[in-house]
Amino acid sequence: MTGKWVRVANLSELPAEGLGHSVKAEGLDLALFRWNDRVWAIEDLCPHLGFPLSEGIMQAGEVICSWHGWHVRLEDGTCRRERERAKVWECRVQGDEVFVKFEFGGF
Numbered sequence: 072m073t074g075k076w077v078r079v080a081n082l083s084e085l086p087a088e089g090l091g092h093s094v095k096a097e098g099l100d101l102a103l104f105r106w107n108d109r110v111w112a113i114e115d116l117c118p119h120l121g122f123p124l125s126e127g128i129m130q131a132g133e134v135i136c137s138w139h140g141w142h143v144r145l146e147d148g149t150c151r152r153e154r155e156r157a158k159v160w161e162c163r164v165q166g167d168e169v170f171v172k173f174e175f176g177g178f
């Protein structure tokens with residue numbers, strides 16, 4: 072499987088921990104969150120009915136969707152009580168730039 076790192080945002084654009092930031096990259100909608108001194112990238116689409124996760128509140132590594140309150144983990148996209156999951160991507164910060172690794176092929 073090959074991957075490509077894509078710059079998606081400046082770190083200084085991201086709100087404080089707890090709030091999300093939506094970006095578009097590689098034709099996808101992503102929600103970025105600060106947590107544990109890192110930046111996390113998750114699909115900006117709630118696995119329940121598709122509300123933007125970037126509008127949710129993040130607590131202890133889980134995004135709580137603003138619509139019906141599903142809890143979605145930043146680490147792996149799993150949901151607390153349901154089997155559905157959101158896609159997540161590897162993230163890294165260099166200086167003020169946030170990069171996300173998009174994987175291609177290998178399925």
Ligand code: FES
Nearest residue numbers: 117119120136139
């Ligand atoms: S759309 Fe997110 S909990 Fe229903």
